[in-house]
Amino acid sequence: MFISKGGRLVRRISLSVAAISCILLLAFSSIVVYQNQALSFSLYQMLPALQFSFFIDRLAAFFILIISIISLSVSIYSIGYIEHYSGDTKKNSLVSLMILFMLSMILVVASKTLFSFLFFWEIMALSSFILVMFEYEKKETRKAGIFYFIMTQLSTVFLLLAFIMIYNATGSFDIAKVSDASPFVFLFLFAGFGIKAGIIPFHKWLPYAHPASPSNISALMSGIMIKVAIYGLMRFVLFVLTPELSWGLLIFGAGVISAIFGVIYALKEHDIKRLLAYHSIENIGIILIGFGLYIIFSAYGLTQLALLGIIGALFHTMNHALFKSLLFLTAGSVVNATETKNIEEMGGLIKSMPYTALFFFIGAISISALPPFNGFVSEFMIFQAFLMSWSLASPMLEVLMIVGLTIFALTSALAAACFVKAFGITFLAAPRSEHAKHAKESSFSMLLGPAILAILCVVSGVFSYQIFSLLGYASLVPNLMIISIFLVAVYAFAFVSLRAFASNNTRIGETWGCGILSQNPRMEYTASGFSEPIVTVFKSVYKTKKTNHRTFFDKYQSIFREGAGEIQLFKFFEEYLYMPVARATDYISRRVSCFQRKDLDFYIACSFVTVLVLLLIMGWLA
Amino acid sequence: MNAFVQYSVLNVLFAVLVSPLFMSLIKKVKALAQGRKGPSLFQMYYNLWKLLKKEVIYSSNSSWIMRVTPYVNITVMAVAALFVPLILIPQPVYGIGNIILFLYLLSLAKFFMALSGLDAGSAFGGMGSSREMTISALIETITIVVFAALAFALKTTNLHEMFLQILESNMLFLNPVLILISISVFIVLIVETARVPVDNPETHLELTMIHEAMILEQSGKNLALMEWSHAIKQLLFMGILINILFPWGIAVALTQYSIVVSMLAFLVKASVLAVAVGLFESSCAKSRLFHLPSLFTIALFFSVITILIEVFA
Numbered sequence: 021m022f023i024s025k026g027g028r029l030v031r032r033i034s035l036s037v038a039a040i041s042c043i044l045l046l047a048f049s050s051i052v053v054y055q056n057q058a059l060s061f062s063l064y065q066m067l068p069a070l071q072f073s074f075f076i077d078r079l080a081a082f083f084i085l086i087i088s089i090i091s092l093s094v095s096i097y098s099i100g101y102i103e104h105y106s107g108d109t110k111k112n113s114l115v116s117l118m119i120l121f122m123l124s125m126i127l128v129v130a131s132k133t134l135f136s137f138l139f140f141w142e143i144m145a146l147s148s149f150i151l152v153m154f155e156y157e158k159k160e161t162r163k164a165g166i167f168y169f170i171m172t173q174l175s176t177v178f179l180l181l182a183f184i185m186i187y188n189a190t191g192s193f194d195i196a197k198v199s200d201a202s203p204f205v206f207l208f209l210f211a212g213f214g215i216k217a218g219i220i221p222f223h224k225w226l227p228y229a230h231p232a233s234p235s236n237i238s239a240l241m242s243g244i245m246i247k248v249a250i251y252g253l254m255r256f257v258l259f260v261l262t263p264e265l266s267w268g269l270l271i272f273g274a275g276v277i278s279a280i281f282g283v284i285y286a287l288k289e290h291d292i293k294r295l296l297a298y299h300s301i302e303n304i305g306i307i308l309i310g311f312g313l314y315i316i317f318s319a320y321g322l323t324q325l326a327l328l329g330i331i332g333a334l335f336h337t338m339n340h341a342l343f344k345s346l347l348f349l350t351a352g353s354v355v356n357a358t359e360t361k362n363i364e365e366m367g368g369l370i371k372s373m374p375y376t377a378l379f380f381f382i383g384a385i386s387i388s389a390l391p392p393f394n395g396f397v398s399e400f401m402i403f404q405a406f407l408m409s410w411s412l413a414s415p416m417l418e419v420l421m422i423v424g425l426t427i428f429a430l431t432s433a434l435a436a437a438c439f440v441k442a443f444g445i446t447f448l449a450a451p452r453s454e455h456a457k458h459a460k461e462s463s464f465s466m467l468l469g470p471a472i473l474a475i476l477c478v479v480s481g482v483f484s485y486q487i488f489s490l491l492g493y494a495s496l497v498p499n500l501m502i503i504s505i506f507l508v509a510v511y512a513f514a515f516v517s518l519r520a521f522a523s524n525n526t527r528i529g530e531t532w533g534c535g536i537l538s539q540n541p542r543m544e545y546t547a548s549g550f551s552e553p554i555v556t557v558f559k560s561v562y563k564t565k566k567t568n569h570r571t572f573f574d575k576y577q578s579i580f581r582e583g584a585g586e587i588q589l590f591k592f593f594e595e596y597l598y599m600p601v602a603r604a605t606d607y608i609s610r611r612v613s614c615f616q617r618k619d620l621d622f623y624i625a626c627s628f629v630t631v632l633v634l635l636l637i638m639g640w641l642a
Numbered sequence: 643m644n645a646f647v648q649y650s651v652l653n654v655l656f657a658v659l660v661s662p663l664f665m666s667l668i669k670k671v672k673a674l675a676q677g678r679k680g681p682s683l684f685q686m687y688y689n690l691w692k693l694l695k696k697e698v699i700y701s702s703n704s705s706w707i708m709r710v711t712p713y714v715n716i717t718v719m720a721v722a723a724l725f726v727p728l729i730l731i732p733q734p735v736y737g738i739g740n741i742i743l744f745l746y747l748l749s750l751a752k753f754f755m756a757l758s759g760l761d762a763g764s765a766f767g768g769m770g771s772s773r774e775m776t777i778s779a780l781i782e783t784i785t786i787v788v789f790a791a792l793a794f795a796l797k798t799t800n801l802h803e804m805f806l807q808i809l810e811s812n813m814l815f816l817n818p819v820l821i822l823i824s825i826s827v828f829i830v831l832i833v834e835t836a837r838v839p840v841d842n843p844e845t846h847l848e849l850t851m852i853h854e855a856m857i858l859e860q861s862g863k864n865l866a867l868m869e870w871s872h873a874i875k876q877l878l879f880m881g882i883l884i885n886i887l888f889p890w891g892i893a894v895a896l897t898q899y900s901i902v903v904s905m906l907a908f909l910v911k912a913s914v915l916a917v918a919v920g921l922f923e924s925s926c927a928k929s930r931l932f933h934l935p936s937l938f939t940i941a942l943f944f945s946v947i948t949i950l951i952e953v954f955a
Contacts, residue, residue, distance in 0.1 A: 370707070385753065400743065425786065430779065436752075437778070440753060441775075448707060510716075514720075525698070526699070527699045530702055549768065
């Protein structure tokens with residue numbers, strides 16, 4: 021096989037070529053975004069009705085821009101990252117599939133026809149499935165892979181149904197306006213794209229697939245693949261169908277639920293990649309809140325607020341791609357260096373991996389929506405849309421807005437708490453395990469990839485006002501550059517004046533330990549300890565069960581003999597949604613499997629009866 | 643542009659220089675309420691001066707997070723002081739004065755402070771950070787709803803415009819909504835400045851502590867900066883409450899006479915508020931951490947009521 025040949029150099033060259041083509045795509049798509057002119061071309065005609073043709077307008081170019089930035093940095097990162105795996109065949113197949121995966125995402129976004137959209141969508145699904153299964157030797161990876169495969173195929177089935185209905189309504193495979201589509205088209209599209217984007221309750225594949233797959237693949241899947249689903253939803257709702265108020269409410273509601281539950285589940289996670297996966301669910305929720313607000317406000321003719329909603333959603337799409345890929349890549353470096361995904365066994369990495377720590381820190385500030393970085397700007401726009409909704413005509417919707425605002429604010433504050441935990445426990449204090457003690461800084465390419473994203477996180481936040489002015493939306497955001505100048509100036513002033521006028525003596529001492537002579541890492545605050553108050557406040561959501569049983573030597577229960585305690589977290593969606601469906605499927609298939617005999621006559625009889633029944637139904641319908 | 647620079651310098655310097663006074667004033671009121679003599683009104687200035695002259699001790703576990711946090715905190719508070727007009731209401735420019743930006747700047751300071759609590763690896767710091775982030779997650783939500791109520795009542799999201807509107811329209815007695823909101827803002831003030839019943843600013847080594855635990859490992863000039871920025875934060879929330887309830891006296895144009903009047907007026911108004919805070923603290927007992935959400939719910943209740951009044955009126 022071609023794949024088994026070639027060593028490190030070949031992989032290096034192919035990844036560099038991928039990176040260079042990403043730069044070219046980046047230049048091309050930013051020109052289209054800036055000039056706002058649509059392009060269209062046809063590539064290959066398979067059958068008269070089925071052709072691969074492409075169409076790129078501002079929306080598509082914007083998503084291609086995102087995909088090419090992330091692909092660029094992931095390609096650079098992968099040069100170093102894949103060398104941690106063993107076996108040339110495996111490494112080569114990872115590189116080739118990864119590039120196929122990136123390409124398929126770009127082509128989905130650029131598709132002009134339903135056919136090519138679905139074709140590349142399926143390529144994207146299959147290549148990502150194989151990439152998730154990369155470490156197939158592990159049991160949990162196989163479970164995650166099958167979970168992902170079922171969910172992603174379910175998504176394709178819903179899309180296929182919706183596309184057939186669109187085709188029936190228009191008679192062509194073009195992605196173009198449909199005048200009178202049935203509401204089922206929207207519902208199917210929403211379910212199809214929702215599964216891929218990880219909207220609650222279809223989210224379960226994310227926390228399984230991300231910890232199982234290699235980190236560069238997690239960055240691609242969480243950074244851009246779920247954004248392709250957002251693109252699909254926006255493209256079809258805005259350009260193919262005509263949005264209605266009730267759809268806006270559905271999208272808004274799904275967004276609110278995904279945002280708050282995503283972050284609440286993230287808080288209890290100690291597996292760093294699963295924590296990030298839950299944050300992806302949260303951020304998809306935020307994007308959908310913005311999109312839902314756009315539809316709701318448009319329905320009431322409030323164009324300024326609607327604009328805040330949609331630009332906020334789109335900008336958050338880009339920002340989330342930037343900082344989430346950044347976080348996944350740096351988390352991958354950390355996992356490689358410490359050989360564990362559990363943050364309780366990390367700690368102190370800010371000293372052994374200073375650059376990785378800095379990049380993760382920038383990602384953490386961005387995702388916590390703190391100014392002046394990019395995550396703040398997009399959440400700011402959505403907040404602003406909420407706060408200015410006083411002109412909404414319907415009081416009931418107004419009440420809904422307040423509920424949404426409260427939950428959205430809570431989400432954003434909890435995300436900050438979660439990233440204090442994630443950064444603090446992973447990188448600060450003394451190392452909590454032997455592995456963490458001997459961690460080494462990553463290689464150059466594994467720093468360069470995240471560095472690009474970190475710089476973009478800062479730039480797209482600080483200069484957001486200038487960027488939006490360039491695109492013609494100047495009035496939407498405050499001028500963060502001025503704020504940043506103030507921040508830097510005051511910081512410099514405080515630093516210099518204290519240097520000049522206050523004492524400059526410093527001493528290094530040991531952390532005060534209440535008189536204990538030397539502290540060990542076991543005395544540090546743990547991640548579970550950190551999130552315990554929040555888990556207690558939200559115990560009704562987690563359905564936490566705390567049990568303890570103790571035995572005593574005496575009947576007055578004063579001399580303690582032994583005891584045990586445990587905290588159980590209840591998996592609501594798994595217990596009440598996924599498992600019943602799985603059990604029902606299992607039950608039906610067991611019943612049906614009795615038809616499976618070995619003689620041909622029985623099968624022929626079955627086919628005959630089926631054809632007969634179908635004919636009768638057709639006759640009755642016609 | 644020029645007027646804005648003058649406003650920035652005046653407002654920030656005033657906030658930075660005056661803020662320690664009210665920390666001591668509240669301490670004094672509490673001491674008097676307990677039958678003690680209490681410290682001098684300038685005690686905090688003496689403390690800051692003392693700390694600035696002392697050496698800084700860093701834990702061997704700590705990293706640059708510990709070293710930059712004090713400067714980040716003082717910087718953020720100084721910049722946040724641009725958002726709350728204390729002596730002069732300027733024309734809003736560059737989106738300065740936006741309430742969301744204001745609140746998230748404060749969160750930035752809190753984010754660094756919570757991380758510095760974890761940085762030294764002490765269990766106290768971690769406990770403080772964990773509690774602080776829990777409380778802040780809840781109170782930030784409520785603060786945003788409170789400010790949303792203010793935005794609904796005054797139809798703007800800019801603090802400068804809000805205060806100008808209240809000042810110009812003499813709205814206090816016409817608009818009882820503002821009284822409802824100020825109850826919520828008072829609760830936010832108490833929580834954000836780590837006072838009884840949420841936190842006890844006097845204790846260092848008890849399990850009640852939140853804010854003090856986080857800065858336990860800070861020393862010397864770094865501790866001075868942390869305490870100073872805490873004082874500025876308190877002054878800013880006091881400034882918001884004063885401007886909602888009783889803005890009269892604040893200058894709208896920059897003349898020497900009006901600035902002096904407005905400074906004196908602010909000192910009087912803030913002293914009254916500080917006495918009120920001190921008396922409130924003296925009359926409460928520290929409540930359990932997990933009973934705090936009920937206090938927050940009161941603030942949420944009043945602001946949601948406000949919004950409902952605005953929506954259905």
